Amino acid sequence: MRKGTKIGLVLMALSLTAATAAFPASSRTQAKNTFIVGAEGDPILLDGSHVADGTSLRVITQIFEGLVRNKPGALAIKPALATRWKASKNGLAWTFTLRQGVKFTDGTPFNSAAVCANFTRWWYRRADLQGDDISYYWNTVFGGYARPAPGSNGPDKALYRGCKTAGPNAVRILLTRRSSSFLGALALANFAIASPTALKKYKADEGTVGADGGFRPTGTFATQNPIGTGPYKLQSWRIGDKLVLVRNEGYWGPKAKTKTVIVRPISDTNARVQALQTGEVDFANNLTPQDAAVVKANSSLKVQYRPAFNVGYVGINQKLGPLSKPKVRQAIAYGLDRKSVVGAFYGGQGQLADQFLPELVEGFAKKGVPQYTYNPGKAKQLLQEAGEKLPVELEFWYPTDRPRGYMPDPPRNFQAFAASLEKSGFKITPRPGQWRGGYVSGLQSGKAALYLFGWTGDFGDPANFLNVHFGVQTDLFGFNDPKLFNLLTRADQETDNAKRVKLYQQASIYVMQTLPMVPYVHTTVAVGLRKNVKGYVMSPVELEKFDSVVVG
Amino acid sequence: MLRFVVRRLVLLIPILLGLSLLIFVWVRALPGTPADALLGERATPQAVAEFRVRYGLDRPIYVQYWAYLKTTLSGELGTSVASHRPVTTEIRDRFPATVELAFAAMIFALAFGLPLGFVAAKRYRSAVDHGSLFLSLIGISIPVFFLAIMLKYLFGVRLAWLPTVGRQDVLVDAEHPTGFYVLDGIVTRNWNAAWDATQHLILPAIALGSIPLAIISRVTRASVLDVQNEDYVRTAHAKGVPPQQVDRRHVFRNALLPVTTIIGLSFGILLSGAVLTETVFAIPGLGSWLKEAIFNHDYPVLQSGIMFLALVFVIVNLIVDVTYGFIDPRVRVS
Numbered sequence: 001m002r003k004g005t006k007i008g009l010v011l012m013a014l015s016l017t018a019a020t021a022a023f024p025a026s027s028r029t030q031a032k033n034t035f036i037v038g039a040e041g042d043p044i045l046l047d048g049s050h051v052a053d054g055t056s057l058r059v060i061t062q063i064f065e066g067l068v069r070n071k072p073g074a075l076a077i078k079p080a081l082a083t084r085w086k087a088s089k090n091g092l093a094w095t096f097t098l099r100q101g102v103k104f105t106d107g108t109p110f111n112s113a114a115v116c117a118n119f120t121r122w123w124y125r126r127a128d129l130q131g132d133d134i135s136y137y138w139n140t141v142f143g144g145y146a147r148p149a150p151g152s153n154g155p156d157k158a159l160y161r162g163c164k165t166a167g168p169n170a171v172r173i174l175l176t177r178r179s180s181s182f183l184g185a186l187a188l189a190n191f192a193i194a195s196p197t198a199l200k201k202y203k204a205d206e207g208t209v210g211a212d213g214g215f216r217p218t219g220t221f222a223t224q225n226p227i228g229t230g231p232y233k234l235q236s237w238r239i240g241d242k243l244v245l246v247r248n249e250g251y252w253g254p255k256a257k258t259k260t261v262i263v264r265p266i267s268d269t270n271a272r273v274q275a276l277q278t279g280e281v282d283f284a285n286n287l288t289p290q291d292a293a294v295v296k297a298n299s300s301l302k303v304q305y306r307p308a309f310n311v312g313y314v315g316i317n318q319k320l321g322p323l324s325k326p327k328v329r330q331a332i333a334y335g336l337d338r339k340s341v342v343g344a345f346y347g348g349q350g351q352l353a354d355q356f357l358p359e360l361v362e363g364f365a366k367k368g369v370p371q372y373t374y375n376p377g378k379a380k381q382l383l384q385e386a387g388e389k390l391p392v393e394l395e396f397w398y399p400t401d402r403p404r405g406y407m408p409d410p411p412r413n414f415q416a417f418a419a420s421l422e423k424s425g426f427k428i429t430p431r432p433g434q435w436r437g438g439y440v441s442g443l444q445s446g447k448a449a450l451y452l453f454g455w456t457g458d459f460g461d462p463a464n465f466l467n468v469h470f471g472v473q474t475d476l477f478g479f480n481d482p483k484l485f486n487l488l489t490r491a492d493q494e495t496d497n498a499k500r501v502k503l504y505q506q507a508s509i510y511v512m513q514t515l516p517m518v519p520y521v522h523t524t525v526a527v528g529l530r531k532n533v534k535g536y537v538m539s540p541v542e543l544e545k546f547d548s549v550v551v552g
Numbered sequence: 553m554l555r556f557v558v559r560r561l562v563l564l565i566p567i568l569l570g571l572s573l574l575i576f577v578w579v580r581a582l583p584g585t586p587a588d589a590l591l592g593e594r595a596t597p598q599a600v601a602e603f604r605v606r607y608g609l610d611r612p613i614y615v616q617y618w619a620y621l622k623t624t625l626s627g628e629l630g631t632s633v634a635s636h637r638p639v640t641t642e643i644r645d646r647f648p649a650t651v652e653l654a655f656a657a658m659i660f661a662l663a664f665g666l667p668l669g670f671v672a673a674k675r676y677r678s679a680v681d682h683g684s685l686f687l688s689l690i691g692i693s694i695p696v697f698f699l700a701i702m703l704k705y706l707f708g709v710r711l712a713w714l715p716t717v718g719r720q721d722v723l724v725d726a727e728h729p730t731g732f733y734v735l736d737g738i739v740t741r742n743w744n745a746a747w748d749a750t751q752h753l754i755l756p757a758i759a760l761g762s763i764p765l766a767i768i769s770r771v772t773r774a775s776v777l778d779v780q781n782e783d784y785v786r787t788a789h790a791k792g793v794p795p796q797q798v799d800r801r802h803v804f805r806n807a808l809l810p811v812t813t814i815i816g817l818s819f820g821i822l823l824s825g826a827v828l829t830e831t832v833f834a835i836p837g838l839g840s841w842l843k844e845a846i847f848n849h850d851y852p853v854l855q856s857g858i859m860f861l862a863l864v865f866v867i868v869n870l871i872v873d874v875t876y877g878f879i880d881p882r883v884r885v886s
Binding site: 034036041042044045131132151215216238239240241242262264265266267268270271272274275277278280281441444445 | 596597599600602631635636637638645646649701704705708709712715716717718719720721722723728831832833834836840844
């Protein structure tokens with residue numbers, strides 16, 4: 001028996017070794033013409049009008065197209081299913097001329113009736129689907145419904161008024177008031193045009209909303225039959241395992257360069273990076289700075305950065321303490337050592353912010369922005385000029401958990417800022433709070449004097465940054481500045497893009513003069529790729545198109 | 553025997569009821585709220601209030617508990633707040649992955665733990681015995697996720713012998729009638745898929761099986777040492793039965809009894825270890841699902857998911873106890 005056991009042990013060890021050694025390197029020698037994406041998870045549904053999460057939208061972007069799109073790698077609006085567009089003089093009607101000869105992947109034609117069918121679908125949305133967790137983008141951009149549920153806006157408050165066909169190849173989108181920001185939003189996958197035939201056939205809007213708010217479609221549109229006009233179409237999707245896209249051979253534009261795209265869900269960042277190292281995926285989304293360093297050090301991998309599309313700032317509530325005084329706010333701006341914080345805690349992925357808008361967003365002011373370089377002496381002097389007795393006592397709120405992209409380590413940011421403010425004539429009382437334990441609602445209800453906060457854009461329009469924060473009076477900032485409110489309203493209403501950009505530049509500078517907050521960082525997002533992947537163009541809004549990708 | 557089973561099943565009711573209350577309270581005691589977790593920067597007081605109304609979180613906690621109990625008893629487990637998929641569907645899709653992994657880990661633990669313990673006992677106080685003690689200590693004390701990452705790094709990244717994520721290579725075409733990938737490959741006679749799925753199981757099974765392996769080897773060793781000194785073993789030796797036959801027939805068999813119980817208990821270790829192992833190896837099972845749910849404050853998933861795992865644990869132990877009764881009739885009598 002003793003001998004037998006020994007032999008058994010040896011045999012087992014041998015068989016295991018043999019099993020591992022005999023493993024064919026199939027997952028490492030990539031099949032040509034296939035691009036394997038390591039995503040953070042599975043999409044929720046493949047229907048842009050029912051989801052708001054990046055993982056779903058990135059897949060939807062491959063299958064569907066909107067009237068317009070973002071220029072690859074930028075935010076400028078370019079033609080997609082519409083070839084050109086023009087606003088009426090009063091800015092209340094926008095005529096889109098549609099691309100001709102385009103077909104959905106179910107063979108039905110794309111035309112003005114199809115576009116209006118989609119807008120009508122969104123506008124007449126069922127009451128139980130109008131909540132923010134399902135319809136966030138429509139609510140944010142078009143702001144209401146034909147038949148509003150309790151808590152939703154109706155036609156009186158909505159921006160959208162209707163969609164009219166003007167012949168087979170043109171549509172008119174009617175608005176209730178002048179606003180140009182919706183154009184930038186139309187590039188989002190949420191407003192992509194789906195085949196009306198397929199929507200009906202596969203029952204896209206039928207289903208139940210559970211007591212807990214989730215929509216469960218009974219039809220298969222959003223799970224098995226998402227039909228759009230995009231460069232790819234869905235072949236199969238097994239949740240937890242893989243989602244397979246294949247090239248749409250009937251695509252109206254240049255055909256996708258890689259035939260198959262496979263999206264596999266890997267929620268753990270570490271596991272995503274290791275899968276990239278072993279070649280089990282060609283692309284790993286969302287790397288931490290530490291992971292990015294690992295990827296950079298590997299000769300068969302490379303790192304690419306998504307242009308910054310967020311802002312981290314130190315918020316100031318002008319309703320509290322001496323903060324309504326402009327000189328006190330300037331003193332804060334001079335008293336924050338922003339450069340050191342960005343240099344020390346962002347692993348090379350932070351850019352020092354001198355204004356609220358990230359550089360790629362139109363309206364970013366290239367010159368004329370007041371600069372507040374760290375200067376404790378000047379800060380103290382300003383406080384004295386404001387008639388304050390030093391040190392000025394302030395409460396400073398910061399979250400202890402849940403790092404955000406623009407704030408990977410909030411407590412350290414706070415400590416550095418508090419230290420630099422204390423050198424500049426302030427006395428800081430720390431107010432730590434849990435992001436998920438009411439921190440945000442505390443700020444939003446106007447309880448915090450100074451606070452760490454930020455914003456990640458929804459879509460590539462300056463209104464989504466500036467108007468959202470400074471367009472009306474809010475409890476978050478507590479100021480009332482009709483001059484700024486008017487400027488931002490005018491900017492949003494301007495239909496001539498060149499003029500509009502100028503107005504936003506003015507607003508961006510004005511915000512830095514009046515300092516409702518002090519921005520300090522815009523961060524980029526790192527993704528990892530295998531070196532043989534070419535043509536992956538980064539999108540600030542995270543919605544990269546895979547059709548230009550070549551796996552060598 | 554039947555009475556024994558029925559009694560145990562009836563006992564399940566208060567256990568599960570108490571457990572449901574415990575989980576319900578625990579989930580709500582997690583720091584933060586689902587509204588803050590999901591709404592992010594947009595968590596204005598108004599948005600948070602709306603969210604609470606929609607998800608029924610504004611009602612008194614006993615009303616919430618009662619509602620939860622009622623719907624659970626009707627078989628309706630709710631919908632995941634994060635994925636919007638019904639919890640029952642998620643459990644159906646994910647359970648096979650976890651079972652397959654637990655099974656593979658158990659096979660690994662038994663295949664190595666039993667011989668190791670046996671040899672250690674036979675070579676009592678020799679270098680082999682000390683070596684096995686050392687190995688067991690390592691097995692128990694190394695955190696599962698650490699071992700998992702190390703294994704992945706060595707065999708996946710460095711040596712490139714084994715895959716590191718998922719259950720199947722994405723380039724392998726396979727059908728999945730049962731959801732148990734290795735079995736699926738065999739059933740559909742897709743040997744390539746079965747082999748591929750097996751390879752995907754090796755590293756996670758080793759990582760997850762390390763703790764049960766250590767326990768099994770220690771228990772086997774102790775048990776063999778005990779049995780060796782029993783009268784019937786001495787008698788067999790005295791009768792002149794060849795030593796190997798004594799070992800096989802009298803020692804090993806009897807020594808296995810306590811190990812059976814350990815298998816049942818180890819199942820709990822496997823389920824809890826699956827949370828980390830599945831996350832590290834990106835296996836879409838119940839463990840990685842629960843980890844995500846904690847992160848997202850996904851109450852329906854946490855409540856039903858944990859209840860489900862608890863139920864499985866209790867049932868597995870019941871089965872083990874019953875099996876034990878078959879192997880050792882003395883248990884039934886008592």
